[in-house]
Amino acid sequence: MTIVQGPVRDPVHQGPLKTPFYPRVEKLDIVNQWHEWKGYSSPDALYCADLEYFAIRNGTAVFDLSPMTKYRITGPDALEYLNRLMTRDMAKIKPGRVAYAVWCDDQGQVIDDGTIFHLREGEYRLCCQERHFSWFQAATLGFDVSVVHETEEIAGLAVQGPTSFSVLNTMGLDGLDQLKPFGLTYFDFQGTELMVSRTGFTADLGYELWIDPGKALELWDALFEAGEEYKIRAIGTHALELARIEAGYLAPYAEFLPCDETIRTGRSRSPIELGLEWLVDFKKPNFNGRRALAEEKRNGSTWRLVKLDIAGNKPAHDSYIFPTAKGKGEIGFVTSATWSPVCKKNIAMGTVRTPHGKPGDTVWVEVYYQREMHWNREMAKATVVDKPFWFPPRRGATPPGPY
């Protein structure tokens, strides 16, 4: 067999993409555990997930969130467009502010949640986990607005933990102490614009840094140099996931499925069912899902998201939830669970059928655990709580403390 060499073409990228910070992250990697995140390689952990977690709670943790999906929304109708797309009132989000938001299909079912950065007057960036270009593009019908997918154009770092302010302050970001939670501001970083927002996925004091990918490595180096005496550590997804559950934040494919990914009826969730009714503003005359959500308000919801404080120390992964210790008549299931080191509690989030799961209610979760190959089953008592498990005062303090 002869192999004929075809014409030389531009190489097509194969395999996972590398983020702009990859050369630095890779250098710190010891355990070599990676997964794919929307086409990019992202580390599960770099040296030890547990220790990385403690960097979030006790020092400064740095997480590379460049693969986060980002869209730029601009044009004269940008606000009006977002107000129809999102359930909350976007007019309240002034330039320099960031909003957590959720968006629905016409049936009032959640497509995804994300954060919307009001960068400048009439100019927004939307960050979320999943890709939604087709939906966002369809939503432009009738609006003078442009939606551009810009994931690759911006490199992002989450800098989270009690000493994060001190690190950034040492790095020379003067005036950062005035930035309130969900605020954003700009700095000059070696001649390039650096956007810093006081946002994160950890419910702790923390910031997110956004910069042109061309300056990514310089930013990383400056950050780690400044952070040396503040116990700065790069982290992977496992540690962040722990912090997320403590914060009580939702994750797609855990607490809900993006509704456009569901086939069976009843497998998607509405914002009300996810405890996000505070994000639904019925005062707006029209937004996607309004009619259906108004009907749900009239007729009642099927599901309720619950945060559970569970007895014992065995994480209730994937457990069924029951109304009584007898374990009969299942009312729902756990969607995320962990032992919380910082709260010293066995915590979980789950979804239960209404009217079950009101704050203060007692429910029972069926915990399975393995001990020397053999499986054990335990009915653990759990209390429904309505506050996040972890929400320290330092998260909201402005100016932040010099830890």
Place this chain on the structure above:
Amino acid sequence: MTKTMDSQYDAIVVGAGHNGLVCSALLAKAGKRVLVLEANDQVGGAAVTREFADGYSVSACAHLLYQLQPEVRKELKLATRLASEDMTTIALAEDGNHLRIKTNSVEGVSDEDAEQYRSFRKRMARFSGLLRKYFNKTPPRLGTRDFKDLMTLGQLGLDVRMLGKAEMEAFLRLIFMNIHDEVTERFESPLLRGAISLDAVLGTHLGPRSPNTMMTYLYRMAGDLGRTGVPVGGMGSVSNQLAHAARAAGATIRTGIPVKRIIIENGRATGVETESGERFDSLMIISNADPKTTLMKLIGAKHAETGFARRVSHLRAKGNAAKLHLALDGLPTIEGLSKKDYAERLVIAPDEHYVERAFNPAKYGESSPNPVIEMTFPSFRDETLAPTGKHVMSAVVQYAPYALKGGWGDEAKAAFMKAIVYTLSKYMSDLEQRITASELLTPADIEREFHMTGGHWHHAELALDQFLFVRPVNGAAQYRLPIDGVYLCGAGAHPGGGVSGAAGRNAARTILNREKAA
């Protein structure tokens, strides 16, 4: 914007097409204060009679009456006078051996074909009868637990089952099929195959081999088994009668007033604004315009939810039928026709392949060099349409794609006109010298003159994915848009186009029933 005094109406109907007139007449009869605003100077929409040349008039768009629902005639006490009725379809052959196709029989074919035609039409009559029943009902919503929806859906299932096992199987097989497969299975006569194929594709962007052309054939039959007639004075006389009925019932009809937009305030319709800036208030706006025009132009997509707006924007509505009007100084000679045959419906579709080949260029944005033609000489039995001794030809010519490559400029129109005359001349050698004036309306002209997106007769393609429960789209199939106070009553709504009045009547009934229920 000036606010007119005394502008409070129970309902405003946008567009005085025949469906808008039926709807407003029925609402007015029920005691509603109805205002109808029509952009053109004449009522009727695409069902109008217009002078196209000095002394020559013609039904300017729709020219044959075959679907007007008996319920509409009865409820509005219409007495339509027909110049020609139960017309024979004459499938023209170049050699003069034409076929004469009637409702249940055909002349000029083998005994085998004649027998096959009888049994074919018997079955089609049974199936179209079933369809007709549902043409006059609001289609049920799918996936609800509403009693009425479930009943209608159950009834539909039962009706299909009641056809009997063999016929039910045939129905479920045929409804998705294309007409080409059915006619080639049944008939040997190319002319018969061609004529039936033409009936299935007339007014659509479909060829005989396109899916669901059996359904479009049945659709055509769902009026009076496809029996065609020509009203005295042209199609405009039907519209005038409807307008008369509406006015007699108390509706106000104003022509020459184009509506610029439907006003949406706080998420609901509150009135309309005209092009001249006049405002009329009503909490119920019924649009006779096509669904795309209604949502994208009159309301604005931003007032709907994204999923719904996307579905409407994806509606397929690209017309492919042109309308040709010829003023003739005498009847052209057609070999093999007797004088009285000029009162019938003549078609040029020599075989099923000819029709498909005529469609082929249309797929790629080109007009047919050998078009398919349906024609009548309405002046033959109706002297009001042309000066004494002179005649008018009214023809539907396919295919003339709306989105013609390069657009429908004068040159493109002239080229298509040439192809039409060339085709016609094969059957009527003296035609060209008899033409004293002509008018060719391409789908682009039809869109402009009759305000229908894509110049499509049906306002949205007749196809199974835009039919019945999902016509025009899921979420608006019950004549109501998911925007409070806005309704549809035109051809884009269930069941579809053709001068049937079904959509207008169903819309009125839905509105009145909802009020009763509330």
